[in-house]
Amino acid sequence: MVTAVTLGFGSGGTVVSTAQAAEVEGPKVKWLLSTWGKRRGIMEGMESFSEQIAEATDGNFEVSLQYGGVLSDPKENLDGLKIGAFEAAMFCPLYHPSKTPAITGLDLPFLPITDLETRAKVHEAYLHNPVVLEELARWNAYPLMSALMPNYEVMGKGEAPQSIEDWEGLRLSAGGGIGDLMKSIGAIPTAVPAPEMYQSLERGVINGAAFPYTYAFAAYKLHELADWRTEKSSLGSLTCVLVASKQAYEALPPQYQELIDRVKPGAYKHQIDTYTAIDEKNEKLFEEEGLKKVRFSEEDVEQIMDKAVQPSWDAWVAARNAEGLDGQALLDEILALAKEANTN
CATH class of the missing domain: 3.40.190.170 (Bacterial extracellular solute-binding protein, family 7)
Incomplete structure (x- = not known):
């Protein structure tokens, strides 16, 4: 069942503040x-x-x-x-x-x-x-x-991947579900602490990193070393x-x-x-650095869904069921809420 909570989003998709300027009386x-x-x-x-x-x-x-x-x-x-x-x-x-x-x-x-x-x-x-x-x-x-948190994207150094096959063997700093997802298409996920990311990319210890887009990449200056970044890949978020x-x-x-x-x-x-x-500020930086944009094709997305996404969803449902929860009902609600939010 979808849980209805009014957030006050306007018809244009922007959050509208409903806070009043009037003072609210009350205790300290x-x-x-x-x-x-x-x-x-x-x-x-x-x-x-x-x-x-x-x-x-x-x-x-x-x-x-x-x-x-x-x-x-x-x-x-x-x-x-x-x-x-x-x-x-x-x-x-x-x-x-x-x-x-x-x-x-x-x-x-x-x-x-x-x-x-x-x-x-x-x-x-x-x-x-x-x-x-x-x-x-x-x-x-x-x-x-x-x-x-914004959706994660991947920023990398070297030849930009043009197809699913091109991800094979790429060493990426990516954890959790995103790491599992990248592993399913042949990449090698590894955990690199954020402060060590720049040096690891510079020395070739990793080929790229999955981070919240765009601020985390700019904060750690990975765009200064990178040659490409994914765009609108829907990898997920933390x-x-x-x-x-x-x-x-x-x-x-x-x-x-x-x-x-x-x-x-x-x-x-x-x-x-x-x-x-x-x-807006970071996108200009990335453009100035000449970073190539990489998008998954519809065929790539279908492969990813079949090879990694649906199995990861099914595994999550099974794990919640084993804990005594109704995993499918919870996932269905998330998907229903997303569908509703995307149509309003």
Whole structure:
């Protein structure tokens, strides 16, 4: 069953903010949100969320983003919520799939989610699926919003692959489902830490890397070495979720809970706009470097679907069934939500 959640997307596919400028009266509340790294694209939605909340309440409700892993190791953020160490956190199911197996369906390759607006709609609805809510509740967690990540693409050095056969033997830094996907077409996936990516590509240790497009490639300057990059390949994306302590959320006065729902569309819009501006700048860089664009043909896509995608989907369904979940129902909902989002 498709879970209906209104996000406030306009007819043109852009997220429309519904947050009001009027002050929301209420008590003093401060949440600490545990995350890692520095401020970056993936956190822009939550930065906007925090700013809107503070502005609407005149600073009475504060969501303080704690970067650098100062509150918890990234892999232990759900554990921290469970014991009440902080009030909110970001986590990525890929880091510990067994903790939130239902959410890992959003990481499957070749889902029909081609842009960030569609991803926001699908994630926002699926995160409120009763199965997902129950899964999160076991960790004392309640979904605030998705930390949107763009689709992954591959950027590489050397001769650009023109067909499925040309991927044979290419050494690519690609993990998770994307790594499995690339392996199915003959590539050799390997795990290279992001800070070592440039040197590995320069020395020929790898032929290419799968990264969120475009910002991650530019951030690590891989475009300076690369000769080609894939385009609109729908490899998939990494899901990361911003959650609140269920106990802390339920303790909020009703007007603050309502405010959270009101500011989310504007937060998603800010994040998407940030990515769009970054992409425009980076695309110019890639053009200036003369990077060739590589697209999978329809025949290639059919082969990939048969050889890798459908088997990976089937394996995911079987794994969830073995855990006592209805894997097919969960996958069907994701696909139905994507279809609905793509037609609206």
